[in-house]
Amino acid sequence: MLLAVDVGNSSTVLGVFDGERLAHSWRLTTARHATADEMAALLGQLLGQKGLEQGRLHGAAVAAVVPPLRTVWEEVATLHLGCPALVVGADLDLGLRLEVERPSEVGADRIVDGLAAWKLYGAPAIVVDCGTATTVDAIGAGGRYLGGAIAPGIGVAAEALFQRAALLYRVELRQPTGALGTSTASQLQSGIVYGCAGQIDSLVERIRLEMGGAERVVATGGFCQLIAPVCRTVTLVDPLLTLHGLRLAHAIHAGAE
Numbered sequence: 001m002l003l004a005v006d007v008g009n010s011s012t013v014l015g016v017f018d019g020e021r022l023a024h025s026w027r028l029t030t031a032r033h034a035t036a037d038e039m040a041a042l043l044g045q046l047l048g049q050k051g052l053e054q055g056r057l058h059g060a061a062v063a064a065v066v067p068p069l070r071t072v073w074e075e076v077a078t079l080h081l082g083c084p085a086l087v088v089g090a091d092l093d094l095g096l097r098l099e100v101e102r103p104s105e106v107g108a109d110r111i112v113d114g115l116a117a118w119k120l121y122g123a124p125a126i127v128v129d130c131g132t133a134t135t136v137d138a139i140g141a142g143g144r145y146l147g148g149a150i151a152p153g154i155g156v157a158a159e160a161l162f163q164r165a166a167l168l169y170r171v172e173l174r175q176p177t178g179a180l181g182t183s184t185a186s187q188l189q190s191g192i193v194y195g196c197a198g199q200i201d202s203l204v205e206r207i208r209l210e211m212g213g214a215e216r217v218v219a220t221g222g223f224c225q226l227i228a229p230v231c232r233t234v235t236l237v238d239p240l241l242t243l244h245g246l247r248l249a250h251a252i253h254a255g256a257e
Contacts, residue, residue, distance in 0.1 A: 001016055001017060001018050001023070001052075001056045001057050001058060002016070002017040002057070002058065002059050002060065002061065002247060002250055003015075003016055003043075003057050003059070003060040003061070003077070003081070003083075004016075004017060004060075004061050004062075004243045004246035004247055004250075005060065005061070005062045005063070005064070005073050005246070006063050006109060006112075006242040006243060006246065007030060007062070007063065007064035007065065007066055007069045007070070007073065008030060008065060008066075008109065008131050008132060008222075009030060009065060009066060009131070009132040009133075010029070010030055010131065010132045010155070010222070011027055011028065011029060011030055011131070011222050012027075012028045012029070012030045012031075012069075013025065013026070013027050013028075013240070013242065013243060014026045014028070014043070014046065015240065015243035015246075015247075016047070016050075016052065016057070017243075017247050020247070022240060022243060022244070022247075023050075024050050024052070025240060025243065026046055027222070028042075030066060030069070032066055032068070032069070034069070034072060035072065036072050036073075036075035036076050036079060036080065037080075039072055039073065039076050040076045040079075040080035040081075043076065043080075054080070054081055055082075057081050057083055058083055059077075059083050059084055059085075059086070059250060059254075060073070060076075060077035060081065060083060060084070060085040060086065061085070061086045061088065061246040061247065061249055061250040062074065062077075062085055062086065062087045062088065062108075062246075063088045063108035063109050063111070063112050063242060063245075063246055064087070064108060065107050065108065065109055070087055073085065073087075074087055086249065086250050086253050087108075088108040088111055088112055088246065088249050089108055089111075090103045090104045090105075090106050090108075090111065091104075092111075092249070092253065094111070094115055094248075094249050094252050094253070095115075095143050095252060096111060096114055096115045096118065096139075096143045096144075096145055097142075097143060097144050097145065098111075098145045099140075099144050099145060099146055099147075100145065100146070100147050106145065107135075109129065109242055110127075110129070110135060110137050110145075110148070111145070111245075111249075112242055112245025112246050112248070112249055113127045113129055113137065113220060113241055113242055113245055114127060114137055114139045114143075114145050114245075115143075115245045115248055115249060115252075116238075116241045116242070116244045116245030116248055117139055117216070117218045117241065118139050118143045119248050120238075120241075120244060120248075121216050121218055121236060122216060123139045123140060123141050123142065123143060123144075123214075123216075124138075124139065124140055124141050124211065124212070124213060124214040124215075124216070125139045125214055125216040125217070125218060126138055126139070126204055126207060126208060126211075126214045126216070126217045126218070127139065127148075127217075127218050127219075127220065127241070128200055128204065128217060128218070128219045128220070128221075128224070128228075128231075128234065129219075129220050129221040129224075129241075129242075130153065130154065130196075130200075130219060130220070130221035130222065130223035130224045130226075130227050130228075131153055131221040131222050131223065132153045132155065132156060133150050133151065133152065133153050133156070134150075134151045134152065134153050134154070134196065134199070134200065134221075135148060135149070135150050135151075136148045136149045136151075136200065136203045136204060136207055138207050138210075138211045138214065139214075140211060146211055148207065149203050149207065151199060151203070153223065154173065154192060154193070154196040154223050154226070154227060155173070155223065157192065157195075157196070158170075158173060158188075158192050161188075161192070168184065168188065169184070171185045171188045171189055172189075173189070173192065173193065173223075173226060174189060174193075174226065175189075175193060175226065175229065175230060176189040176190040176193055176194065178190070179194055193226065193227065193230060194230060196223075196227055197227050197230040197231045200227065200231050200233065200234075201231055201232055201233045204217055204231075204233040204234075205233060208233075215235070216235055216236060217233050217234050217235045217236070218234075218235070218236045218237075218238055218241060219231070219234045219236070219237045219238070220237075220238050220239060220240070220241035220242060221239070222239075224237055224239055225237065225239060
């Protein structure tokens with residue numbers, strides 16, 4: 001069994017694969033100052049709740065955009081689980097060619113998202129990751145990472161609005177009943193959710209034109225199930241695309257894919 005760890009700025013998603021099947025997954029708040037001992041203890045609790053023994057894990061694959069936590073999870077795997085850890089980065093040859101000015105700046109999550117979209121759904125494709133940041137990535141035919149765009153995520157944008165506008169208040173981020181809000185709460189929901197969806201659609205359409213076309217647009221990330229239904233350009237929703245990308249990265253690195 002394989003442990004896949006996707007460490008984002010706001011959330012950390014863990015997955016346990018039994019072969020190609022995702023057997024279990026958990027979404028946690030990213031603990032930026034956690035130690036390897038703390039993460040190992042928490043992981044043991046989560047596995048125990050599912051009746052799994054740590055000894056059944058034969059490997060780990062990690063994608064982390066919070067640099068200190070790369071080392072933490074590598075230590076969890078090697079010191080506590082007794083299995084090797086594959087830490088994904090731009091220097092790892094996974095067959096996805098990073099055709100950008102500075103490949104070293106491409107985040108590990110975007111690498112495995114692009115790998116998963118290419119291998120699972122085919123390319124050309126566009127990946128939209130709705131997390132702390134909203135990223136839109138272009139994957140060309142044959143597994144070519146062509147670049148993309150980075151914008152503030154819906155949660156970050158909403159929080160900035162709530163903090164800066166004295167007369168506005170926090171509302172639940174959910175799908176609006178319509179664009180024409182009749183209360184402050186419904187107007188905020190309309191502006192935030194439809195505004196984010198419009199931003200995504202605009203970026204996808206511009207990127208699609210510049211890359212020469214892409215029928216598949218795959219949405220993933222913590223907010224994808226909120227935003228994707230009101231985007232006109234999204235064709236597929238895969239909330240755990242990053243975990244599947246980690247599984248594929250591990251298999252490719254091991255020569256099993």
